[in-house]
Amino acid sequence: MFKLSERFAKGLETMRQYVSEEELQRMVTADALADIAPDLRKFIVEYAYGDIYSRDGLSAKQRALVVISTVVTQGAAPQTKTHIRRGLHAGLTEQEIVEALLQLAPYIGFPRVQNALVIAQEVFQETSR
């Protein structure tokens, strides 16, 4: 559907720090939006991971912390789940994630923090199973 550019390859390589090999395979072979917007995946891999996540200057754990903070602040539920999972894969501990969510409370208020903690709890349970 699109040629495997150098940036796409670099993006996939960078993603290995955030997702399991299994999920990576699934993302490459099965794209839920392939029929209407195949380029969304391309832009996420090439631009978000290939151009941005792959930069120097912050560790994978630090980048995961930044991303969790922003999607929780936006109240984006599906992405909160995705990026808590990726944060664990990148090496954040469950405690670090819970602390980051509590640290947001004085800045974004209880509602979005509470909703994010419910999601975190679900992710922690699927991981510990």
Add this chain to the structure above:
Amino acid sequence: MFKLSERFAKGLETMRQYVSEEELQRMVTADALADIAPDLRKFIVEYAYGDIYSRDGLSAKQRALVVISTVVTQGAAPQTKTHIRRGLHAGLTEQEIVEALLQLAPYIGFPRVQNALVIAQEVFQETSR
């Protein structure tokens, strides 16, 4: 105006990781909102710093990263300035702050990232003077 509670003392102590002794003195002796809402400062020191920032499980640098990410996502300009300053005091380098702002771009878009980088540039210039 309010008794120096244990939590207030703990909050001030925690703030030392994020602000200079000079700024801390100014905050204690001169509160711009003292005439209409003296308790706002009390809540920020006691709750934000005494209860939350002082917790274990994340470093001061990590907490600063979380807070910068959220205020930039909210588009809160005065707080972006304040917390970039506090992040530098907590030990974040200028490069780490710039990388955190760029890491937000795929999640919040260019407008708020660009506005935050302009503010970061002002803070870096006042620091280097």
Add this chain to the structure above:
Amino acid sequence: MFKLSERFAKGLETMRQYVSEEELQRMVTADALADIAPDLRKFIVEYAYGDIYSRDGLSAKQRALVVISTVVTQGAAPQTKTHIRRGLHAGLTEQEIVEALLQLAPYIGFPRVQNALVIAQEVFQETSR
């Protein structure tokens, strides 16, 4: 419940560009919020459609594009579904809608665009059935 004002009639007439005759009938005869807030429908028809959508200076397709852009930016899921449906009725093609959602990515980030594309896919599938 309310008298059929000139603005209400004008609003209904304007809505014909955005919804099918069938949906219009359903809106007039069955209002899900009729028991607690019958005036909400009245305000939407009279003000949104009668006063605003009916104005000159933009085509129905252009207005639909503006409205899809704003509800996606707000992350309002039910309205994203409604207004993608209405956009198709107003003459936007599926490709134009997908392109508008991708055009938002550099400005609002991937999370809300991705959520909107999932909704667009559902709408396109119900239409093609």
Add this chain to the structure above:
Amino acid sequence: MFKLSERFAKGLETMRQYVSEEELQRMVTADALADIAPDLRKFIVEYAYGDIYSRDGLSAKQRALVVISTVVTQGAAPQTKTHIRRGLHAGLTEQEIVEALLQLAPYIGFPRVQNALVIAQEVFQETSR
């Protein structure tokens, strides 16, 4: 899990104006997030209710009106349900709540108002059962 501080006791006492005795008992004995973030409940009771809601200068009904307005503006669905329930307990009538939601329409637009009215309708129905 945490000592019953004076602020916690004051918070619980204040909550009696907003929740039934039954719900209060459930909140004290069963905290859904107890395994990962027991302190969230503590902060909500001590800070939100003990420090803030308990202040003089606004009635419980007025505070409930402010809180409903803000969670609806944020588009926070679970909290919209919670705080419409608490507003009724604090003495707001169903009509006052509906009027507050309609009053928001010129300021936040129809989407979030409509979503909130659907939630209000659900709460009113569970109450009248």
Add this chain to the structure above:
Amino acid sequence: MFKLSERFAKGLETMRQYVSEEELQRMVTADALADIAPDLRKFIVEYAYGDIYSRDGLSAKQRALVVISTVVTQGAAPQTKTHIRRGLHAGLTEQEIVEALLQLAPYIGFPRVQNALVIAQEVFQETSR
């Protein structure tokens, strides 16, 4: 520029509860946006004030409280100033306004509350002059 509809007249009458006679005259005779969008004022007077504010079921003070809560939550600085002024005119005391802003803190976080208190202070000072 537009005929003085019944709704416009009703809107102006309703506005008297929120603005001084002097400001009302200025709004009618001098509209800053008259050259590009004269209808904005028309819609604000007719729809916001004529249709919504004029409804029964909430007092002017309650409506002002709802509107202040929402514009502060949105972080809309010019409207925060406008509606704190109008709230005072509608009979809210300075203390009630400060309490409403503090009541928002657990729900929207400190940044927007702090920015709103700075604006409230400016309004209170111009009033007391």
Add this chain to the structure above:
Amino acid sequence: MFKLSERFAKGLETMRQYVSEEELQRMVTADALADIAPDLRKFIVEYAYGDIYSRDGLSAKQRALVVISTVVTQGAAPQTKTHIRRGLHAGLTEQEIVEALLQLAPYIGFPRVQNALVIAQEVFQETSR
């Protein structure tokens, strides 16, 4: 500072539809953020313009309409100014822009629409000088 990639060249070429030759030159030779984040400009040109704006399926006028709608919805003042200017360059008329802003009112409320119209007025005045 960075090699002139094919995507950068394509981005610059696409930008010609939205900005004057003079502004384009200024953007290439003088980047206000060059000392702290030179890559921001690179990402905007390569990704926003090279990858996204340059796609088929929407006209430049339609893309400008989408972008104006989203930055106004976000309340991003500097970008509202920038993209109203670019919309005019892309061929939108002043009337079309005003109509798009009014079309947003039922969806985002008056505050952000009013703030955007004030900015539009400034842009129209600088253009007509």
